[in-house]
Amino acid sequence: MNQFNIHLLDLPDEILLIILKKLNNVDVLYSLFGINNERFENIIRHDSFSSTLNIVLSAQNSTIFNSILNRLCSDILPQISFNVKCLILQPDYMERLLLTTSYPNLTSLKLLNLEYDYSLRYFIDDSPIGHILKQQITKLDLLYNKSTYLSGSSEVYTKRVYAPILNYCEKLQHLNVTSPLGLTYISLSLRYLPSNTFFSSTLTYLCIIVSTFVDFVYLLDGRLKNLSTLIVQFRLTDTDSSIIHNLDDLPNLKCFSLMYYGTFKEDLNPNEILSHLRRMINLEKLTLHLRFLFKTTFTDPIYLLNQFTIHMPQLTSFNFYLGMKYNKCDLLRYLSNNNIKQNYVNIRDQTILDFVQNVNHEIVYHILTLPVQFTEFAYVGNTLPNITFNYVTDLVLYDEVPFEHEYFLRISKTFPNLTKLNVINLTPWSYDMHISFDNVIQAHEIVEYSHLRSLDITRTSIFYVEQFFNETKTRLPSLTELKVFYEELRIITQDFTRQTTRRNCANVKQLGINGFIADSKDYWSYFPLL
Numbered sequence: 001m002n003q004f005n006i007h008l009l010d011l012p013d014e015i016l017l018i019i020l021k022k023l024n025n026v027d028v029l030y031s032l033f034g035i036n037n038e039r040f041e042n043i044i045r046h047d048s049f050s051s052t053l054n055i056v057l058s059a060q061n062s063t064i065f066n067s068i069l070n071r072l073c074s075d076i077l078p079q080i081s082f083n084v085k086c087l088i089l090q091p092d093y094m095e096r097l098l099l100t101t102s103y104p105n106l107t108s109l110k111l112l113n114l115e116y117d118y119s120l121r122y123f124i125d126d127s128p129i130g131h132i133l134k135q136q137i138t139k140l141d142l143l144y145n146k147s148t149y150l151s152g153s154s155e156v157y158t159k160r161v162y163a164p165i166l167n168y169c170e171k172l173q174h175l176n177v178t179s180p181l182g183l184t185y186i187s188l189s190l191r192y193l194p195s196n197t198f199f200s201s202t203l204t205y206l207c208i209i210v211s212t213f214v215d216f217v218y219l220l221d222g223r224l225k226n227l228s229t230l231i232v233q234f235r236l237t238d239t240d241s242s243i244i245h246n247l248d249d250l251p252n253l254k255c256f257s258l259m260y261y262g263t264f265k266e267d268l269n270p271n272e273i274l275s276h277l278r279r280m281i282n283l284e285k286l287t288l289h290l291r292f293l294f295k296t297t298f299t300d301p302i303y304l305l306n307q308f309t310i311h312m313p314q315l316t317s318f319n320f321y322l323g324m325k326y327n328k329c330d331l332l333r334y335l336s337n338n339n340i341k342q343n344y345v346n347i348r349d350q351t352i353l354d355f356v357q358n359v360n361h362e363i364v365y366h367i368l369t370l371p372v373q374f375t376e377f378a379y380v381g382n383t384l385p386n387i388t389f390n391y392v393t394d395l396v397l398y399d400e401v402p403f404e405h406e407y408f409l410r411i412s413k414t415f416p417n418l419t420k421l422n423v424i425n426l427t428p429w430s431y432d433m434h435i436s437f438d439n440v441i442q443a444h445e446i447v448e449y450s451h452l453r454s455l456d457i458t459r460t461s462i463f464y465v466e467q468f469f470n471e472t473k474t475r476l477p478s479l480t481e482l483k484v485f486y487e488e489l490r491i492i493t494q495d496f497t498r499q500t501t502r503r504n505c506a507n508v509k510q511l512g513i514n515g516f517i518a519d520s521k522d523y524w525s526y527f528p529l530l
Contacts, residue, residue, distance in 0.1 A: 482508050
């Protein structure tokens with residue numbers, strides 16, 4: 001390739017196809033379709049290029065928006081409709097795009113930010129696109145790209161969105177409800193709804209967040225009896241002992257993931273979870289993220305891990321994080337007589353990490369499989385394992401021993417992809433308020449959190465405000481959400497005039513302040529994007 005006049009059309013079709021796949025396929029179709037070039041026509045008509053169309057258009061410029069949409073509907077989609085197997089759409093123009101032409105091979109839909117009124121509008125028999133949703137769609141993804149809230153409750157959203165989808169789509173096999181890390185969506189809630197709210201005999205894959213542990217149990221009551229994969233996260237550990245649950249075996253379930261990122265207290269003990277795991281007699285893949293607090297009793301973590309899997313003869317994969325809070329004396333006595341890698345016998349061919357953190361009058365015992373695949377990690381103190389947690393994006397630091405600069409440097413390298421950080425350390429450093437903060441913490445290497453978007457330092461001493469916002473110590477180029485005590489921030493920034501702390505505040509769009517705000521011109525210039 002020593003020639004300097006190589007053009008795009010000089011490349012082989014295979015390379016052209018690879019290049020075009022890297023671009024937005026709707027943009028490529030709009031730009032190249034119908035330019036009277038047979039090679040381009042054949043490439044963009046290729047099944048591997050046009051089988052999945054991501055039709056997500058920006059309405060910032062209404063003229064351009066309408067031009068693209070009109071041409072897609074009138075010219076492009078009718079000519080490639082036979083190839084289309086998956087559409088990624090915004091509900092606002094779902095009806096127009098689906099009615100533009102017939103899509104005989106369309107089986108997959110991905111909808112962005114579906115609201116309850118759209119569900120009522122489309123998932124009914126007299127809907128113009130009802131026949132597509134009812135008879136063709138086997139895979140449905142609901143992607144919530146912004147935090148979604150609904151006045152009322154999760155029960156309302158369950159009745160208006162989740163139930164109509166599961167009841168109406170007769171061939172639906174795969175339902176995946178998700179959102180980007182750091183955002184949330186309205187959870188599924190069944191606790192106060194009739195048992196016949198929804199039913200599906202075709203669904204084999206479900207990934208969703210439910211409101212409580214009780215709602216998770218209701219999913220296993222037989223209404224989705226053919227599920228083979230269930231990935232569920234719940235937000236609250238609320239239980240109700242008066243509810244009689246169906247405890248029949250779940251022989252079809254082969255893959256199960258249960259995640260809770262809070263801490264189980266007295267309202268839910270491990271036996272509640274064990275009783276349902278034992279119903280999954282043919283389980284092959286198990287993923288658990290659980291954290292327990294034991295105030296009055298001691299539970300052997302080795303025993304608990306074995307109990308999770310002892311009734312699963314088909315199990316081939318077990319990934320877990322288990323966090324356990326104990327009285328110090330009980331745990332230290334246990335650790336002196338046990339070695340976790342020798343005692344954990346059910347899954348032999350796995351790398352297991354266990355380490356201990358001191359947290360006030362308790363000890364937190366972390367045990368997990370490597371490589372770590374979970375996105376959240378809590379109660380991490382000064383004792384850091386010598387590994388890299390590439391998947392962790394949400395971290396809570398908690399210790400009674402002060403965190404120093406070198407520790408935060410290690411955090412930035414141990415958790416390179418952090419987007420959310422909460423620091424809890426109420427043990428203040430000794431300092432003299434008359435000494436300049438620039439002379440107190442001497443940083444040898446600047447800490448940089450390249451991806452950190454959210455920071456909570458409301459439960460720390462003032463020195464952590466200095467540590468994070470003095471750009472000679474820390475750089476936060478992506479920070480957009482901050483929670484901090486106003487008075488501490490005012491002192492560190494010298495009434496919002498100090499230059500070395502200005503840059504790390506410049507991109508903040510959401511500011512949670514504990515305390516009274518003295519409105520001033522300097523304050524608003526410090527946070528121009530609020």
